[in-house]
Amino acid sequence: xxxxxxxxxxxxxxxxxxxxxxxxxxxxxxxxxxxxxxxxxxxxxxxxxxxxxxxxxxxxxxxxxxxxxxxxxxxxxxxxxxxxxxxxxxxxxxxxxxxxxxxxxxxxxxxxxxxxxxxxxxxxxxxxxxxxxxxxxxxxxxxxxxxxxxxxxxxxxxxxxxxxxxxxxxxxxxxxxxxxxxxxxxxxxxxxxxxxxxxxxxxxxxxxxxxxxxxxx
Amino acid sequence: xxxxxxxxxxxxxxxxxxxxxxxxxxxxxxxxxxxxxxxxxxxxxxxxxxxxxxxxxxxxxxxxxxxxxxxxxxxxxxxxxxxxxxxxxxxxxxxxxxxxxxxxxxxxxxxxxxxxxxxxxxxxxxxxxxxxxxxxxxxxxxxxxxxxxxxxxxxxxxxxxxxxxxxxxxxxxxxxxxxxxxxxxxxxxxxxxxxxxxxxxxxxxxxxxxxxxxxxx
DNA sequence: ATCTTTTTGTGAACACTTTCACAAGCCGGT
DNA sequence: ACCGGCTTGTGAAAGTGTTCACAAAAAGAT
Numbered sequence: 001x002x003x004x005x006x007x008x009x010x011x012x013x014x015x016x017x018x019x020x021x022x023x024x025x026x027x028x029x030x031x032x033x034x035x036x037x038x039x040x041x042x043x044x045x046x047x048x049x050x051x052x053x054x055x056x057x058x059x060x061x062x063x064x065x066x067x068x069x070x071x072x073x074x075x076x077x078x079x080x081x082x083x084x085x086x087x088x089x090x091x092x093x094x095x096x097x098x099x100x101x102x103x104x105x106x107x108x109x110x111x112x113x114x115x116x117x118x119x120x121x122x123x124x125x126x127x128x129x130x131x132x133x134x135x136x137x138x139x140x141x142x143x144x145x146x147x148x149x150x151x152x153x154x155x156x157x158x159x160x161x162x163x164x165x166x167x168x169x170x171x172x173x174x175x176x177x178x179x180x181x182x183x184x185x186x187x188x189x190x191x192x193x194x195x196x197x198x199x200x201x202x203x204x205x206x207x208x209x210x211x212x213x214x215x216x217x
Numbered sequence: 218x219x220x221x222x223x224x225x226x227x228x229x230x231x232x233x234x235x236x237x238x239x240x241x242x243x244x245x246x247x248x249x250x251x252x253x254x255x256x257x258x259x260x261x262x263x264x265x266x267x268x269x270x271x272x273x274x275x276x277x278x279x280x281x282x283x284x285x286x287x288x289x290x291x292x293x294x295x296x297x298x299x300x301x302x303x304x305x306x307x308x309x310x311x312x313x314x315x316x317x318x319x320x321x322x323x324x325x326x327x328x329x330x331x332x333x334x335x336x337x338x339x340x341x342x343x344x345x346x347x348x349x350x351x352x353x354x355x356x357x358x359x360x361x362x363x364x365x366x367x368x369x370x371x372x373x374x375x376x377x378x379x380x381x382x383x384x385x386x387x388x389x390x391x392x393x394x395x396x397x398x399x400x401x402x403x404x405x406x407x408x409x410x411x412x413x414x415x416x417x418x419x420x421x422x423x424x425x426x427x428x429x430x431x432x433x434x
Numbered sequence: 435a436t437c438t439t440t441t442t443g444t445g446a447a448c449a450c451t452t453t454c455a456c457a458a459g460c461c462g463g464t
Numbered sequence: 465a466c467c468g469g470c471t472t473g474t475g476a477a478a479g480t481g482t483t484c485a486c487a488a489a490a491a492g493a494t
Contacts, residue, residue, distance in 0.1 A: 006420075006424075007450075007451070008417070009451080010451085011416075011417050011420050011421075012413055012417060014420070015412070015413045015416040015417065016397070016413070018416075019395065020397075033470090033471065033472090034471075034472070035471085040397070041397060042397050043452095044452080044453075045471090045472095046452075046453055046454070046455095047451095047452065047453080049471090049472065049473060049474085050451090050452075050453090050473085050474080052472095052473090053472090053473055053474070057472080057473070058472095059471075059472050059473080060459085060460065060461095060471085060472075061458065061459040061460050061470085061471055061472040061473080062459065062460035062461060062469080062470050062471050062472075063459095063460065063461075063470080063471070063472085064470090064471065064472080065472090077420070078416050078419055078420045078423075079416075079419040079420050079422060079423025079424065080416065080419055082423075084415075084419060084422075086415070093313070093314035093315075093317050093318060094314050096310070096314075097310035097311050097313075097314045098310075098411070100310050101310060101411070103395075103412065104411070104412065104415070107412050107415070107416070108419070109412075109415050109419075147422060148415065148418055148422075171422055171425075172418045172421065172422055174411075174414055174415065174418060178236065178320075180233070180237075180257070180258060180259050188418060188421045188422065188425075190414050190417060190418060192409055192411070192414060194315070194318070194321070194391075194409070195232070195320065195321065195324050195326075196229055196232045196233070197391055197407050197409060198301075198303070198321070198324070198326050198365065198391065199228075199232040199235075199295050199296075199297065199324070200225070200228050200229060200232065200407060201365055201389040201391060201405055201407060202295055202296040202297055202301060202325070202326075203223075203228050203231070203294070203295045203296050204228075204389065204405045205296060205301075205364060205365075205388055205389055205405065206295075206296025206299075207223075207296065208405075224480075224481065226481080227481085250440090250441065250442090251441075251442075252441085261482080261483070262441090262442095263482075263483055263484070263485095264481095264482065264483080266441090266442065266443060266444085267443085267444080267481095267482075267483090269442095269443090270442090270443055270444065274442080274443065275442095276441075276442050276443080277441085277442075277489080277490065277491095278440080278441055278442040278443080278488065278489040278490055279439080279440045279441050279442075279488095279489060279490040279491060280440080280441070280442085280489095280490065280491075281440090281441065281442080282442090
């Protein structure tokens with residue numbers, strides 16, 4: 001299968017298209033043009049068409065796209081035609097926020113396990129999942145067939161936990177710890193980092209003539 | 218004075234260099250080469266040098282960089298030579314996680330206000346900040362001279378809150394709600410979205426036929 | 435003082451992404 | 465059946481970002 005490599009940003013846009021199509025569903029609109037899709041997701045019509053063209057031809061010339069069909073196609077493209085098993089490792093502020101965030105289940109991601117090193121938290125039940133000890137991490141990840149491990153531990157434990165998850169056969173990691181994770185090349189890693197984003201804003205604010213007083217242009 | 222536009226990804230790398238330099242400080246190492254910087258942050262030596270070259274010349278040929286000096290320069294470049302006033306709007310799971318995340322203060326971001334619409338939460342104290350009612354949002358944001366509003370409300374309130382923050386003169390927004398925010402063009406917006414990242418992983422997992430595609434951290 | 439080793443800073447080459455522009459196709463009206 | 469208005473799909477062009485490759489500089493050795 002000659003899958004041309006799709007850029008990271010393109011995949012993110014596909015997700016946004018899908019989200020916008022869900023909004024349309026609620027409104028009851030079932031025909032949508034690339035221009036509308038673009039306006040609803042912050043890109044251009046040409047970009048929308050180019051993104052979709054990598055995967056096939058989904059629209060009708062002169063008409064646009066049938067929202068419900070495109071929605072189904074995008075779900076398929078993004079791999080959302082199945083459910084994914086997710087584990088949350090580290091049940092601190094972020095971890096427990098994720099456990100309580102029911103939206104994930106709705107989007108196809110089932111949190112099937114949670115782990116923490118703190119004995120006080122172990123055996124607690126959070127968001128319908130019992131917190132397990134880190135001792136049995138490898139075995140539990142494997143037996144639950146976890147596809148994605150969300151790492152929400154303190155920075156110093158993140159690397160060790162990532163290595164263990166990778167060794168247990170978990171093929172993807174979503175990392176909330178502000179550290180660079182080293183894992184075998186076949187393991188996919190994405191990081192979400194609040195400080196990094198804030199520093200990005202800091203850069204933009206201070207390089208764009210930002211003055212301290214809260215004035216508007 | 219408009220500096221040459223620096224790409225988003227370049228700014229993110231600068232943040233990572235800075236983080237790595239902080240790690241070096243703890244270890245007591247004060248000379249570092251572009252190659253070491255690259256290995257520690259997951260990029261290439263050429264990329265490190267190119268990134269830095271946009272802002273000046275910080276190293277010594279044949280030697281490398283003086284870590285402490287480069288650290289100071291990067292802090293300056295990223296706008297971290299001052300402290301930023303941050304407000305958290307929406308004190309649900311994510312919002313309260315952020316309020317308890319002391320690391321931000323250490324990095325130059327002071328959470329000076331928190332807001333929620335729930336009367337039960339109003340006047341609670343979380344992470345040293347009293348939760349205020351959304352009623353007084355504009356006035357409070359302005360009087361606290363908030364530079365960055367973190368939006369952690371449910372999706373349906375996010376746009377309204379963003380507009381109000383922008384109108385109150387807040388120049389930057391970090392958005393945790395899974396919606397596209399429309400604000401005046403001079404307001405900078407960044408979004409962090411767990412579902413989007415998970416869907417990105419879903420795509421990679423389901424389209425990987427076993428190629429060794431590189432990961433990003 | 436000169437040679438050797440090292441590493442920066444940077445133009446040029448390359449690779450990748452986005453935008454442009456237009457033929458091909460679809461539909462409703464006449 | 466044909467026309468006119470629209471919108472897709474897509475090569476080609478333009479624009480951005482990354483990698484290469486090497487002269488210039490620095491320091492220690494001889």
